[in-house]
Amino acid sequence: MSTASAAPAALEFRGAAPWRRALRLHGWTVAVWLVLLAMVPYWRSLSEGDFKFDLQALAIDALPLCFAAMAQAIVVISGGIDLSIGSLMAVVNVLSAREMVDMSVRQALAFSLLILVLTALASGLTGLIIVLTRIPDIVVTLGMLFVWQGVALWIMEIPGGGVPVSFGDLAVGDVGSTGIPNALVAVFVALLVLWVPLRWLRPGLAIYAVGSNRNSAYLSGIGVARTRVGAYMLAGLFTGLGGLALSASSGIGDPNSGATYTLNSVAAVVLGGVSLLGGVGGLVGVIAAAYVLTLSKIILLLRGTDPNYANVYQGALIILVVVIGGLITRKTRS
Amino acid sequence: MEGAASRRPLRFVRGAVNSTATPLLEARGVAKHYGPVVALRSADLSVSAGEVHALLGANGAGKSTLVKCLTGVTRPDMGTISVAGRQARARSPMHATRLGLSPVFQDPALVPDLSVTQNLRLTGSSVDAVRSQLDEMRLKVSFRELVGDLPLPILRMLDLARALTHDPQLLILDEITAALPSDLAERVFDVMRDRRERGRSVLFITHRLAEVIATCDRATILRDGRNVGTMVPQEGGEARIVEIMLGPEAAKAEAEASRRDEPEAEPAEAEGDAVLELNDIRVGGVQGISFTLRRGEVLGLAALEGQGQDELFEALAGQRKLEGGELRVRGKAFRPRHPYDAIRRKIVLVPPDRLLALLPQRSVRENVAAPLYNTPLRWGPINMREEGRRVRRAVDALQIDMRAARQVRRLSGGNQQKVTIARWLASGFAALLCNDPTRGIDVGTKRQVYALLRELAADGGAILFFSSELAEFPLVCDRVLAIYGGRLTAELAGPAADEATLLQAMHGLELDEAVA
Numbered sequence: 042m043s044t045a046s047a048a049p050a051a052l053e054f055r056g057a058a059p060w061r062r063a064l065r066l067h068g069w070t071v072a073v074w075l076v077l078l079a080m081v082p083y084w085r086s087l088s089e090g091d092f093k094f095d096l097q098a099l100a101i102d103a104l105p106l107c108f109a110a111m112a113q114a115i116v117v118i119s120g121g122i123d124l125s126i127g128s129l130m131a132v133v134n135v136l137s138a139r140e141m142v143d144m145s146v147r148q149a150l151a152f153s154l155l156i157l158v159l160t161a162l163a164s165g166l167t168g169l170i171i172v173l174t175r176i177p178d179i180v181v182t183l184g185m186l187f188v189w190q191g192v193a194l195w196i197m198e199i200p201g202g203g204v205p206v207s208f209g210d211l212a213v214g215d216v217g218s219t220g221i222p223n224a225l226v227a228v229f230v231a232l233l234v235l236w237v238p239l240r241w242l243r244p245g246l247a248i249y250a251v252g253s254n255r256n257s258a259y260l261s262g263i264g265v266a267r268t269r270v271g272a273y274m275l276a277g278l279f280t281g282l283g284g285l286a287l288s289a290s291s292g293i294g295d296p297n298s299g300a301t302y303t304l305n306s307v308a309a310v311v312l313g314g315v316s317l318l319g320g321v322g323g324l325v326g327v328i329a330a331a332y333v334l335t336l337s338k339i340i341l342l343l344r345g346t347d348p349n350y351a352n353v354y355q356g357a358l359i360i361l362v363v364v365i366g367g368l369i370t371r372k373t374r375s
Numbered sequence: 376m377e378g379a380a381s382r383r384p385l386r387f388v389r390g391a392v393n394s395t396a397t398p399l400l401e402a403r404g405v406a407k408h409y410g411p412v413v414a415l416r417s418a419d420l421s422v423s424a425g426e427v428h429a430l431l432g433a434n435g436a437g438k439s440t441l442v443k444c445l446t447g448v449t450r451p452d453m454g455t456i457s458v459a460g461r462q463a464r465a466r467s468p469m470h471a472t473r474l475g476l477s478p479v480f481q482d483p484a485l486v487p488d489l490s491v492t493q494n495l496r497l498t499g500s501s502v503d504a505v506r507s508q509l510d511e512m513r514l515k516v517s518f519r520e521l522v523g524d525l526p527l528p529i530l531r532m533l534d535l536a537r538a539l540t541h542d543p544q545l546l547i548l549d550e551i552t553a554a555l556p557s558d559l560a561e562r563v564f565d566v567m568r569d570r571r572e573r574g575r576s577v578l579f580i581t582h583r584l585a586e587v588i589a590t591c592d593r594a595t596i597l598r599d600g601r602n603v604g605t606m607v608p609q610e611g612g613e614a615r616i617v618e619i620m621l622g623p624e625a626a627k628a629e630a631e632a633s634r635r636d637e638p639e640a641e642p643a644e645a646e647g648d649a650v651l652e653l654n655d656i657r658v659g660g661v662q663g664i665s666f667t668l669r670r671g672e673v674l675g676l677a678a679l680e681g682q683g684q685d686e687l688f689e690a691l692a693g694q695r696k697l698e699g700g701e702l703r704v705r706g707k708a709f710r711p712r713h714p715y716d717a718i719r720r721k722i723v724l725v726p727p728d729r730l731l732a733l734l735p736q737r738s739v740r741e742n743v744a745a746p747l748y749n750t751p752l753r754w755g756p757i758n759m760r761e762e763g764r765r766v767r768r769a770v771d772a773l774q775i776d777m778r779a780a781r782q783v784r785r786l787s788g789g790n791q792q793k794v795t796i797a798r799w800l801a802s803g804f805a806a807l808l809c810n811d812p813t814r815g816i817d818v819g820t821k822r823q824v825y826a827l828l829r830e831l832a833a834d835g836g837a838i839l840f841f842s843s844e845l846a847e848f849p850l851v852c853d854r855v856l857a858i859y860g861g862r863l864t865a866e867l868a869g870p871a872a873d874e875a876t877l878l879q880a881m882h883g884l885e886l887d888e889a890v891a
């Protein structure tokens with residue numbers, strides 16, 4: 042063993058340069074926001090409307106998708122996927138529109154809180170089924186998609202109902218009269234209140250941990266089942282907000298209103314830099330992605346593109362962005 | 376302050392292990408079965424305070440299961456476990472830590488997508504405490520790094536440092552040295568000795584018997600889910616341990632087998648034809664390596680962790696593009712772009728991570744037959760009878776335990792490793808590239824692998840062999856090349872490649888006197 046003493050006394054492991062690490066951790070988020078900003082001038086050049094008014098319209102249009110995407114992001118980060126988000130939003134939409142029609146704003150707000158509790162519990166139940174039966178997330182949530190679809194139709198067969206005007210203003214109004222849309226503020230308030238505190242504390246880290254590697258998380262002493270159910274409950278909260286946003290912005294209940302949100306939320310999650318394998322990404326990028334998707338739809342509309350082609354463009358855009366992003370990440374990795 | 380201590384010889388002084396007092400850990404009649412598979416029949420284990428205790432056994436003897444039961448990863452079906460005389464059945468790894476048992480598992484308990492700091496926050500460990508433990512081990516690691524970017528040996532050391540911050544009564548190390556280069560393994564031994572001096576205990580699980588003899592006060596040996604003996608390792612030596620571990624008859628057969636092989640390794644036969652010629656190869660960390668692998672020889676590659684050997688293996692197997700230099704297969708230039716290119720020329724790889732090479736959900740037969748599927752390049756149904764014959768031959772040759780053959784992932788580690796070799800046996804090969812083929816497998820299986828490699832070489836195969844266990848080189852190899860910093864530093868004849876010489880060459884030092 043005498044020969045081994047020639048080995049250096051201290052062994053140092055130096056990792057990647059800090060800027061490279063930062064780029065890998067936050068690069069995608071920054072890039073999606075840059076894409077969003079880059080789209081703005083083009084959008085302005087096409088639109089003849091007032092900027093404040095257009096911004097308002099964009100924010101309102103994007104609001105339900107923002108919440109749906111945040112909900113999806115949380116589940117995906119925890120290593121699952123939730124296909125029932127859209128139809129649970131429809132349930133919230135028809136339930137609130139039916140019950141709130143004759144309510145005062147105060148009652149409507151109280152009722153909204155109740156709905157949020159219910160959606161958190163409903164999603165939590167989905168999570169519980171997944172954890173207890175060990176059936177893959179995609180199967181259980183696909184089943185729940187049909188269940189909630191049925192429930193929505195059972196609550197309200199044809200579009201109807203409504204919400205108090207000032208409740209609707211929560212989504213369509215602006216802050217004071219500064220022109221900053223409420224809908225924009227609502228997204229960031231929800232992010233700051235419901236996600237940011239968690240993100241840097243153990244529960245949020247636990248969500249990332251179980252999504253990243255369930256076995257390591259378990260061996261680190263994390264309650265894996267508890268964390269996954271928790272992630273679904275938190276996602277349920279955002280889903281509830283999404284459904285309420287749907288009611289507030291449209292002012293009507295429609296049992297089929299949620300149809301597009303499930304897959305669009307998955308698109309936003311992917312575009313926003315969350316890995317479908319779990320454990321990677323954040324909500325900030327996903328919010329930008331939801332705006333990118335909404336804005337691209339608006340731009341195609343302004344250009345007078347046939348709505349059928351518009352979907353083709355949008356789908357191609359998602360693939361293109363993710364491919365380019367994937368290539369860039371691979372370059373910075375190696 | 377620990378720096379001076381670390382340079383003391385490794386062998387522990389056997390101190391006064393107080394055997395009359397209540398043992399620190401007492402497990403009695405622990406049993407566990409998974410479905411119809413009995414993993415642990417009835418195991419007893421008793422560890423005294425201030426003792427380094429080895430837990431030994433062949434693959435599938437039940438070591439890992441016993442550890443899992445002790446640390447609350449699984450719940451035993453039967454049996455009692457007590458810590459310091461008190462009943463203590465851990466419900467979870469965290470609970471085990473509170474009971475004074477801190478495990479370092481075989482799989483790192485660190486989440487890849489979080490930074491080291493975040494991981495520590497997750498388990499409520501103190502960053503400063505972990506850092507000071509690492510300082511004591513003379514290791515520096517950037518805590519802002521994502522765990523997924525850190526090499527495996529560093530993760531093991533981090534896991535160890537984290538476990539140490541709890542100052543556990545009993546530190547449980549499950550095959551921690553299997554993936555460690557020798558310099559880091561030495562630091563683990565330092566830690567073990569330090570624990571012992573503080574009156575704490577260590578339960579050490581390993582397949583490397585030399586480590587056990589050098590470091591452990593006592594050893595408990597499991598066979599077929601039962602303990603078959605507790606002994607003082609220094610008194611019996613390796614031979615005695617192997618005998619208890621494998622059972623008297625198997626050990627005798629093994630001894631005969633290894634006796635039969637050893638003389639074969641000695642005479643250097645006439646040089647065979649070159650199968651693989653490397654000329655100034657550069658890839659990844661490899662900075663220009665040249666050598667020739669010939670028919671009928673086992674050529675060893677000795678290196679510390681991360682000296683370029685992994686990249687070299689990947690490049691030869693077609694998984695990685697060469698960055699420079701020239702590669703020839705049987706005299707013809709060869710630039711593989713895909714593993715298929717290499718396999719077609721019968722250059723085949725046995726990778727260090729077994730599950731990387733296998734189809735874990737599929738049967739042994741399909742796994743062994745998988746490379747056959749692309750050799751008969753014709754359409755039409757697979758010739759089941761021919762396939763079955765070849766698979767059976769390979770399975771018999773390697774004595775693979777077929778009891779759990781329906782899914783390879785259910786096999787024990789040693790049997791999985793045999794399957795990775797069996798597949799190339801069934802399809803035939805010219806050069807077999809073995810990157811640490813005996814990692815984490817038991818002594819009995821290891822000896823079978825040595826014998827098999829010798830036999831394959833005798834039949835005209837060319838074998839490139841890397842191992843993290845230095846003692847294997849003189850047993851298996853005709854020649855050994857040492858790599859340091861991506862360059863060859865020495866070439867030794869197999870029998871001359873003893874541990875001291877290899878270590879010297881692997882650290883890039885000039886070899887003294889006659890050896891070079």
